[in-house]
Amino acid sequence: MAAFFKKPLRPRRVNSIKNGPYQEKKQTHHPSQSLLLSTDIDSNLNYLKAIFQDCSDVIFREFLLAQNEQIKLALIYTDGLTDKTQISEQIMRALTLEIPMVVHGEEITRANALHFIKMKGLCINQVRESQKIEEIVSAILSGETVLLVDGHSTALINDIRSWEMRAIEDSKTETVVRGPRESFVETLRTNTSMLRRKIKNPNLKIEMTKLGEVSKTDIAVAYIKGIVNQDLVTEVKSRLEKIKIDGILDSGYLEELIKDNAYSPFSTISHTDRPDRVAANLLEGRVAILVDGTPVVLTMPYIFLETIQTPEDYYEQSFFTSVIRILRIGSLIASLTLPSLYIAIISFHHEMLPTPLLLSMAAQREAVPFPVFVEAFLMEIAFEIIREAGIRLPRPVGQAVSIVAALIIGEAAVQAGLVAAATVIVVSLTAMASFTIYYSGSITIRLLRFPLMILAASLGLFGLISGITIFVVHMAGLRSFGVPYLAPVGPIITGDLKDSVVRVPWWAMNKRPYLMGQNNPQREASRLKPQPSRPKK
Amino acid sequence: MLEKGKIDSRQAVFLNITMIIATALLVVPAMTTAHANQDAWLSSVLAALLVLPIAWITVKLSSLFPGKTIIEYLEEILGRWPAKVIGFLYLFWFVHICSLMIREYGDFIVTAFMPETPLIVFHIVVVTIGAYTIKQGLEVLARTNQIFLPLILFSLVMIMSLATPEKDLNRLLPVLEASCVDIFKGSLAPLAWFGEISTFTMIIPFLKKPTEAWRIAFISILLVGFIFTLLVIGIVTTFGPSVAAMTYPVLNETRVINIAKVIERMDPVIMSVWVMGGFVKITFFYYVIVLGSAQWLKLSEYRPLTMPVGIILLALSMAIADNLLESIHFLANVWVFYAISTFELGIPLVLLIIAVIRGRGGNNN
Structure with missing residues (x-):
């Protein structure tokens, strides 16, 4: 431990060497005191080596300039973040073999070496200079290659970053039938x-x-x-x-x-x-x-309504989109309320069911040992377990899980008389409905389903509607960066209703959303409605 | 100002409509029919006309004292102590309406849907949600109502049109069989409900465009009168004058719906309408009480009063009547005259006269 705290070598112009997050934070707070390079390349190197102590992926390469062996150079870069061929070919080779001896009658000396190298030596398209240690360190860590020249307190930072990355693929979370398929990557x-x-x-x-x-x-x-x-x-x-x-x-x-x-x-x-x-x-x-x-x-x-909107809505024809969006609203409501509605009807309001349906329900439930709330709650939890397992499981066992899950939920539970068939239908319909809406909205709905089920089990339909009232009041009070969360329905913004539950064709959506695009409302020219041009007389 | 939020004109119209229609649709058609029989729709139209002066007085008074609610401008008209007394009476009136409302709300659910659950449960639920809403301010109530009112109106239209097979326009005949006095008597109950527009005075200062107050009030009354008249016509064409004997005619209307033995038992729809509309109306009056009390006590913040007022409302809503019949009787026979003669029309009219005579208010000239 003592060695860890021991102060490393310090260059002349450097007051103290400290690394670790706390000190760096202090530096960022006092930019005027940020450390600068010295003109002595060895002390600079020592200083940097102290900073990168035990960082095995940071490479220090020291070498001499071909035409003037007095001038020592050093390359510092992070292995794996840079293009090694370019370093060898465009920097090392250029500086050790190909750099010209005399330019405009001037020879390379210690004094003009930096300028010389930058202008005539390096075959790199992006080069910048820096004197600040902090900047150099962050450049090295972000994959740039730093060249130190003896006798100069300025470093040359070459941008030849290149690292392994995933290829651009189809979007995994939001798939479309019609429209661009590419998705973002990690870079x-x-x-x-x-x-x-x-x-x-x-x-x-x-x-x-x-x-x-x-x-x-x-x-x-x-x-x-x-x-x-x-x-x-x-x-x-x-x-x-x-x-x-x-x-x-x-x-x-x-x-x-x-x-x-x-x-x-x-x-x-x-x-x-x-x-x-x-x-x-x-x-x-x-x-x-x-x-x-x-x-x-x-x-x-x-805004909340985006939960039922997908990018494809804007690529597919508007009539179809509007119908699908209404369907998604239905799914949204179903995935939130279907289990609780089922519980409320079975335990409080049987009279709401037509008699034949009521009779068949009663027959199904005859053998079931639990109250409907327990039954539905257990099935919902079982489904959540399967869904979670589906995400976490190693790919090769996926098949096994889906078969077991289908057997447990679909067949065995009903045959064993643990749950009524109707409950299985309700739970699976709820699950399917929740997949039709935007993912981050659907996880919220998934969560809120459970308190609603408890309310419905205790107060029936009244509890259900009260629960929804609480949600609506809560959402009406939310804002997203100043925009009311339930806009354009609460508050009603007439123009924005064109792209809400329905979507009008592109030629009619000529304004940007009012609350976001007020600054420059016109999105397209008016009178874009397509029609065949009139025959010339 | 106590309330930071502002509501736009459309939100105000929506609030006014829900505030009146939400409860009027349930019990008032029977009260009107009791006097006017099949001419109840005439009473409804008459009530909509008669309420215009009430709305005008309300808005006129507000426009004399821009940015002030009735609790605040009373002081300018009457001086300090009389203002405190009248202000207190107004607060009492709001408390009275609100607890009656809560009682009506609970009574309906218990009678029609859940006879075994104690009344107080429903009262606690609605007051709790109301308190939560008030904590978030007037804007949130207005936005919530913008979601609920279209749903309520859509449901009503749906019920009325699905019951069409049972309707017979001949049940409206003969027109004007009832005497003009009876029609007038029939119009008093809707008038008392429509007159609740006088509560609008408490939110005029929080409008984005207070100059549009009269337009807002006028459009609200027009729409309320229209909706209510259609409702009365719909119910009377289904049942004829026997509506008078029913407690909740709209519920009966829902129960006659039977299309192809598939679309029937629409009671939950009426329940949803009632729970949503009742919630907005109760919360609106609850808000008015909380805000008014804060102004009466000259507090700098109204939210701390939410809980205490809620508890008072809960207690009063349980104590205000012994049973459903008593509360309906009170509403039909006492409430109507009491509301119109004093707080809706009487006091504002006197206030306006005093204000004009004493030359109070900003833009009197």
């Missing part, structure tokens, strides 16, 4: 490039920051200037600035740290891995947050 730069490819406009701004005192994760805030409400961007950025956390491994961290209502089960920030969804949101005047290391991108503000 931030690739993700921003996908957005840029969709919106080729200098007004698409992608502002970078770093978050996470230890992890130093890159975060990009994307928006379209001129469409977005600038206050929204300021608000998003100020919420991000308040975050002090050790690491950000997924955008989910940010979602919980910046959402409006900390205790609400409803998410007021949308997340997606589809570039087209993000691009559409940006065009409507929303803000997106991209986090390095995750394909999940956050967009905000988010």
Whole structure:
């Protein structure tokens, strides 16, 4: 332990060497005191080596300039984040073999070496200079290659990053039949490039920051200037600035740290891995947050009705979309209330069922030993277990689980007389219904189903409706970055109803959503309704 | 100002409609028919016309004292101590309506759906949800109502149209068989309910455009009168004058629906309408009481009063009548005259006269 605390060698211009998150935090608070390189390459190297002590993936390569062996050079980079061929070919080879001796009658000396190397030596397209140790360290860690030159207190930072990454694939969470299939990957730069490819406009701004005192994760805030409400961007950025956390491994961290209502089960920030969804949101005047290391991108503000909307809705014809959206509203309501409605009717309001149905229900339930609430509750929990198992299980055993699950829930439970067949129907219908809606909405609904079932079991239909009333009141009180969560229905915003439960054709949706796109409401020209041009006389 | 939120004109219209229709639809058709028989719809139209002066006085008084509710501007009209007394009476009136409402709410559910559950359970549930809503402010109530009112109206339209096979327009004949006096008598019950528009005075200061108050009140009354008249016509064409003997004619209307033996037993729809509408109405009055009390006591925040007021409402709602018949009797025979003569029409009219004579208020000229 003593060695750990022992002070390493210190270069002349450096006051003290400390590493670890706490000290780095102190440095960021006092940028004026940030450490600078010295002109002595050995002390610089020692200093950096002390910082990267025990970091086996950081490579130090020292060598001499070919034409003037007095000048010592050093390359520092992180193995695995850089392109090794380029380092060998474009830096090492160039500097040790190919650099010209004399340029414009000037020879390489210690004094002009840096300039010489930058201008004539390096065959790299992106090179920048820096004197700050902090910047150099972060450059090395983010995959850039740093070149130190003896006698100069400036380092050359070469951008030849390259690392292993997943190929762009189909979206796993939101699949479509018609429309783009690509989804985001884990690399931030690739993700921003996908957005840029969709919106080729200098007004698409992608502002970078770093978050996470230890992890130093890159975060990009994307928006379209001129469409977005600038206050929204300021608000998003100020919420991000308040975050002090050790690491950000997924955008989910940010979602919980910046959402409006900390205790609400409803998410007021949308997340997606589809570039087209993000691009559409940006065009409507929303803000997106991209986090390095995750394909999940956050967009905000988010309203509740988006739960029943999918990107495909805008690609498929509008009549079909409208019908499907109404179907999804039905599914949303069913997945929330179907089990509780079943419990309420069976235990309190039999008179609501037509007599033949009532008789067959009674016959089914004759052999069942539990009250309907217990029965439905157990089946719901059984289903949740199967669903969870379906996500966590190792792929090869998937088949086994689905067969066992189908047997238990479908056949055996009914035949053994543990549950009525009707309960199985209700539970499976509920489950299917919950898959038709947007995932982050459906997990909330899944959660809220259980309190509703308890209410329905204790107060019948009255309890059910009261429960829904509480949910509606709660949602009416939510805001997502200033936008009421239940808009455009509560409050009613007439223009936005065009894209809510139904979707009118594109030629009629000529305004952006009122609450987000107020800044620049016109989305398209009016009178776009297609019609055949009149025959010329 | 105590309430930070603002509501827009459409939300105000929606609130006014729910505030009146929610309970009127249940018991009032029977009260009207009791006097006017098959001419009940004429009484309803008459009531809508008669309520216009009430609305006008309410809005006029508010416009004299912009940004103030009745509890606050009383002081400018009458001076400090008389204002405290009248203000207290107004608060008492709101408490009275609200606890009656809660009682009606519970009575209906117990009578029609859950006879074995104690009344107080339903009262506790609705007051608790109301308190939760009030904690979040007027805006949230207005938004919730924007979701609920369309559902309520849709359900009513659905019930009325599904019962069409049982309807016979001849049951409206002969027109004007009842004397004008009877029609007038029949219009008093709806008038008392429509007159609840005078409570609008408590939220006029929180409108985004207070200058539109008269338009809002007028449109609200127009729509309420229209909906209620249709409702009365729908019920009378189904049952004829025997509606007078029913407690909840709309529920009976629902029970006659039987289409192809599949669409029948629509009672849960009426229950949903009642629970949602009743909730909004009770919460609205609850809110008005909480806000008014805070203004009467000159507090800087109204939310701390939510719980105490809720407990008072709960206790009063249980004590206000011994049983359903007593509360219906009170509503039909005492409430109607008491409401119209004093707080809906009488006191505001006197206040307006005093204000004009004493030249109080901002834009009197």
